[in-house]
Amino acid sequence: MSNHELINNLRNPETRDKAFVTLVGQFQERIYWHIRKIVIDHDDADDLVQDTFIKVWKNIDKFREESDIYTWIYRISTNECLNFLRKKKNRFFLPIHDVEAELKEKLTNSAHIDGEKIEMVLQEALLTLPTQQRLIFNMRYFDDLKFSEIADILEKSLGAVKANYHHARKKVESHVKSRDLNHEKS
Structure with a gap:
């Protein structure tokens, strides 16, 4: 249909x-x-x-x-x-930031989230992002939406969406690198 x-x-x-x-x-x-x-x-x-x-x-x-x-x-x-x-x-x-801390607590205690270290670090990184950046990152990275689709959904300019995604990606990369997963043993 x-x-x-x-x-x-x-x-x-x-x-x-x-x-x-x-x-x-x-x-x-x-x-x-x-x-x-x-x-x-x-x-x-x-x-x-x-x-x-x-x-x-x-x-x-x-x-x-x-x-x-x-x-x-x-x-x-x-x-x-x-x-x-x-x-x-x-x-x-x-x-x-307290709401984000509560979400992080739910993340680490959730039985519905795979406990793989890299996934946990990625989810933690996402929780450090401002809401708008987190939304845009999720839509682009996980849902594979085009920037134009994201702009339509959020009713934002294409430039604003691209800028938010760029900043979010940099912050996520920085967070993941700071965790140095190759040397952590958990």
Whole structure:
């Protein structure tokens, strides 16, 4: 089923339920991993995936088809993550570095994250990045999105996205080098 057919079926009351099941089946895993890389915690990611698809369900009639349906869902999930992190920071009156420390704690104690040393160091490095840089790095490095797609999703200029990615990559490289994995034994 093409995206256009899927969208038409989502907007048709007679085919909406079945089309939504198809949509969720098609995109749920990719959206989960996108969210998971941002919020780290499995349970939080599950909740945010659910929130994302509820928003898709409620707002499908507002989708203007100016981008791919996945890009639209990805944008919704990204905004849900940013709102979640903002609320968490505000709810507990935490400075952002304390939220990052909490995420790092979840990372090191998570049964859902492979404990390979290099993966752990990479994830730790990502948690040192400002939220915007972390989002852009994840989208480019892990999801292999084009800079233009990232710019569309985040509603940022192409130049800003490229600059953020460049800075993020340099910081990640620096963090990984500082850990000198060849000499650590854990």
